[in-house]
Amino acid sequence: MSKVPVMEIFGPTIQGEGMVIGQKTMFVRTAGCDYSCSWCDSAFTWDGSGKDLIKQMDAEEIWQELKALGGDGFSFVTISGGNPALLKNLHYLIDLLRENNIKVALETQGSKWQDWFLNIDELTISPKPPSSGMVTDFDALDMIINKLKEEVPAQSASLKVVVFDDHDYEYAKKVHKRYQEVPFFLQVGNDDNQTTDKQHLISQLLQRYEWLINKSMLDDEVRNVKVLPQLHTYIWGNKRGV
Ligand SMILES: C[S@@+](CC[C@H](N)C(=O)[O-])C[C@H]1O[C@@H](n2cnc3c(N)ncnc32)[C@H](O)[C@@H]1O
Ligand SMILES: Nc1nc2[nH]cc(C(=O)O)c2c(=O)[nH]1
Ligand code: SF4
Ligand SMILES: [Mg+2]
Numbered sequence: 540m541s542k543v544p545v546m547e548i549f550g551p552t553i554q555g556e557g558m559v560i561g562q563k564t565m566f567v568r569t570a571g572c573d574y575s576c577s578w579c580d581s582a583f584t585w586d587g588s589g590k591d592l593i594k595q596m597d598a599e600e601i602w603q604e605l606k607a608l609g610g611d612g613f614s615f616v617t618i619s620g621g622n623p624a625l626l627k628n629l630h631y632l633i634d635l636l637r638e639n640n641i642k643v644a645l646e647t648q649g650s651k652w653q654d655w656f657l658n659i660d661e662l663t664i665s666p667k668p669p670s671s672g673m674v675t676d677f678d679a680l681d682m683i684i685n686k687l688k689e690e691v692p693a694q695s696a697s698l699k700v701v702v703f704d705d706h707d708y709e710y711a712k713k714v715h716k717r718y719q720e721v722p723f724f725l726q727v728g729n730d731d732n733q734t735t736d737k738q739h740l741i742s743q744l745l746q747r748y749e750w751l752i753n754k755s756m757l758d759d760e761v762r763n764v765k766v767l768p769q770l771h772t773y774i775w776g777n778k779r780g781v
Contacts (some may be wrong), residue, residue: 541628555771576671584621630655668707704727738774
């Protein structure tokens, strides 16, 4: 059977980000990423610090672990990473979840295509702004968005750009203009993803959220946008596995 590297399985919790924010969901976080964003809040999936936690698991083992944690109390699973789009054989898990009437969401940065994207109910593509230190391959992203447009209903995919500063905001606008027909989300960047001082973190994040709201509300060129925080950080701060 085909195995994939799993970093953590957790839940039930709320989806804290993007198009289905607030949704009760389980999470499967895969290991490994082709990027190394300066502010990655899940760097343990790729920087070596979490390597002892990685388990090679097949679809059935992951499903059993999800059920052991979530019992009968879930109908939604979110796959994140790292970049789960590096894993060609993830389709075994996606198919097994769907056979069990589970809706599947997946988070990826839009650097790599997999044919199984077409079987994801809620696909979030999160291209990375300049503050990440990464450079977007717009040829790859064009290809991904075009394929999705041809094959699946527009509502099931969305673009989510994390914004830390003015440069990131300009980048986000460029992405929105390029793919106007794709639902577009701006997300507040967390630039202090190590602190355990939750109250301080929340007040910082609220200020950043207000900044991002003000900026986009005053911008006539950005009309159809949803501006969101990372909701889970307001409840649990930088805690892992929530
Ligand atoms: C950890 S990534 C994993 C999935 C995929 N590699 C990606 O980046 O889309 C999940 C989401 O968290 C976002 N994220 C990571 N670090 C963040 C931070 N410090 N502040 C806000 N969002 C962050 C990413 O932009 C992405 O949308
Ligand atoms: N609650 C919760 N919501 C999330 N949405 C996206 C997450 C991620 O790390 O991909 C995430 C996460 O780690 N926790
Ligand atoms: S692409 Fe996602 S997982 Fe990879 S480094 Fe960037 S934020 Fe982290
Ligand atoms: Mg996260």
